[in-house]
Amino acid sequence: xxxxxxxxxxxxxxxxxxTRIRGDVVDVRFPGAVPRIQDMLHAGALRLEVxxxxxxxxxxxxxxxxxxxxxxxxxVTASGAPIEVPVGEAVLGRMLNLFGxxxxxxxxxxxxxxxxxxxxxxxxxxRVVRGAVLETxxxxxxxxxxxxxxxxxxxxxxxxxxxxxxxxxLIHNTVSHHHGVSLFCGIGERxxxxxxxxxxxxxxxxxxxxxxxxxxxxxxPGVRFLVGKAALTMAEYFRDELRQDVLLLMDNVFRFVQxxxxxxxxxxxxxxxxxxxxxxxxxxxSLQERITSTRNGAITSVQAVYVPADDFTDxxxxxxxxxxxxxxxxxxxxxxxxxYPAVDPLASSSVxxxxxxxxxxxxDIARAVRRTLAEYEELRDIIAMLGMEELSAAxxxxxxxxxxxxxxxxxxxxxxESFSATPGHRVSIEQTLAGCEAILDRSHFDDSEMxxxxxxxxxxxxxxx
Ligand SMILES: Nc1ncnc2c1ncn2[C@@H]1O[C@H](COP(=O)(O)OP(=O)(O)OP(=O)(O)O)[C@@H](O)[C@H]1O
Numbered sequence: 001x002x003x004x005x006x007x008x009x010x011x012x013x014x015x016x017x018x019t020r021i022r023g024d025v026v027d028v029r030f031p032g033a034v035p036r037i038q039d040m041l042h043a044g045a046l047r048l049e050v051x052x053x054x055x056x057x058x059x060x061x062x063x064x065x066x067x068x069x070x071x072x073x074x075x076v077t078a079s080g081a082p083i084e085v086p087v088g089e090a091v092l093g094r095m096l097n098l099f100g101x102x103x104x105x106x107x108x109x110x111x112x113x114x115x116x117x118x119x120x121x122x123x124x125x126x127r128v129v130r131g132a133v134l135e136t137x138x139x140x141x142x143x144x145x146x147x148x149x150x151x152x153x154x155x156x157x158x159x160x161x162x163x164x165x166x167x168x169x170l171i172h173n174t175v176s177h178h179h180g181v182s183l184f185c186g187i188g189e190r191x192x193x194x195x196x197x198x199x200x201x202x203x204x205x206x207x208x209x210x211x212x213x214x215x216x217x218x219x220x221p222g223v224r225f226l227v228g229k230a231a232l233t234m235a236e237y238f239r240d241e242l243r244q245d246v247l248l249l250m251d252n253v254f255r256f257v258q259x260x261x262x263x264x265x266x267x268x269x270x271x272x273x274x275x276x277x278x279x280x281x282x283x284x285x286s287l288q289e290r291i292t293s294t295r296n297g298a299i300t301s302v303q304a305v306y307v308p309a310d311d312f313t314d315x316x317x318x319x320x321x322x323x324x325x326x327x328x329x330x331x332x333x334x335x336x337x338x339x340y341p342a343v344d345p346l347a348s349s350s351v352x353x354x355x356x357x358x359x360x361x362x363x364d365i366a367r368a369v370r371r372t373l374a375e376y377e378e379l380r381d382i383i384a385m386l387g388m389e390e391l392s393a394a395x396x397x398x399x400x401x402x403x404x405x406x407x408x409x410x411x412x413x414x415x416x417e418s419f420s421a422t423p424g425h426r427v428s429i430e431q432t433l434a435g436c437e438a439i440l441d442r443s444h445f446d447d448s449e450m451x452x453x454x455x456x457x458x459x460x461x462x463x464x465x
Contacts, residue, residue: 018074024063024220025266028076034059035078038118043076051267062222062263084114085230087237095198095212098227117229121289128293133352137173137426140343140409143366146352148325150298157330158310161342167251167304168415173426175206180245181238185231186214188224188255224259232290239297246299254306257316273315281319288323326350339410345373365436369405376402397443404439407452425456
């Protein structure tokens with residue numbers, strides 16, 4: 001993005017003084033030229049971003065770190081530019097903060113290339129849709145909610161239903177098979193998870209192709225609000241300048257919306273529905289619209305989405321949902337039954353699940369699996385009240401198939417080895433389809449349902465291969 005000429009730049013490097021501090025909001029008076037919206041300011045080591053212009057000489061800013069030590073009358077200098085982050089190969093293998101500074105204890109980055117984090121999305125005519133599927137090796141996802149290469153996938157779920165484990169498994173299964181770079185952006189989650197992930201990436205030998213960016217829950221709302229944009233700026237550079245495919249993983253996009261609400265509240269704006277910021281839709285679009293594929297390269301993104309109080313009608317969840325091409329819904333009921341990954345087969349969906357993209361066989365099997373599980377869902381009440389004996393033979397066969405399908409769609413994860421003690425299994429789409437087909441084709445089973453629980457491919461299918 002072209003921003004401004006050098007002449008204006010120098011005139012913008014003005015000095016101002018702090019006139020008011022309220023929470024993370026700081027007002028600064030500039031006697032000369034006032035900085036522009038989204039410019040970065042320095043008050044010693046503290047950095048601020050201009051959020052609004054109060055009048056001709058005063059700007060209202062959001063602090064990007066705790067305001068400890070800042071006082072009224074303190075000196076503030078304008079940087080003359082928005083926040084800029086380093087881009088290019090130098091960031092690979094590193095763990096960085098919002099400003100692109102290393103937080104992995106390593107040396108400073110050696111790169112001259114920097115880009116402002118606020119950029120418009122590519123024009124419509126440059127965007128492309130590829131219509132290809134990214135194989136994840138996770139049965140429930142590949143079968144029912146295939147991930148679009150170059151598209152956006154959301155993993156929705158309430159607290160503790162397995163979003164982070166699932167996204168870690170996706171990293172495990174796709175990063176090493178992905179030709180291109182992977183970018184992980186941690187927004188507003190626990191720092192402990194970040195540290196574990198960093199170690200796992202090194203163990204898996206994929207760290208050199210990966211960048212990790214964090215603005216975690218202990219950081220200022222402004223940081224959590226902006227870190228996603230910093231990650232995207234790096235992703236865009238890989239896509240546009242280095243023409244590489246990028247896998248962008250975000251945990252958790254809800255925290256971006258939440259940070260936006262906090263910032264909005266700090267600035268004194270009136271909240272809108274359910275306490276969210278009135279600008280929820282535009283803020284989210286300013287992030288999501290940049291996650292797109294162009295002729296230069298694809299950005300495939302997988303985003304974990306926390307659903308507050310398991311309420312899928314929550315405005316944040318609804319708005320995020322509208323940007324996605326595939327949504328994987330994790331259900332508490334399944335998690336409580338130990339059916340991990342707790343993917344809800346009836347609520348999860350993907351625009352990729354059409355005969356034209358995945359093929360007629362895959363499409364038919366997925367439909368048959370859904371239909372069987374939906375029929376079982378309807379029979380559950382009857383079973384609860386009257387018992388299995390009252391069901392017709394045909395209904396009993398549906399139940400037998402459905403319960404085996406449910407268990408077959410569970411899977412031991414590499415990312416869960418530490419607490420499940422079962423080695424992880426990657427399963428090809430072909431094995432998943434063959435397994436489901438084998439179950440759907442039968443109406444009588446003499447094996448136990450548990451034979452299908454937490455396995456990879458079906459043994460029959462495995463030996464046939
Ligand atoms: N695939 C799995 N296999 C076995 N256990 C799992 C699996 N997924 C999740 N769990 C169990 O659920 C717990 C919570 O998972 P996770 O941390 O991924 O949830 P989350 O949805 O990210 O939660 P939060 O919203 O708190 O971040 C795990 O610690 C683990 O005990």
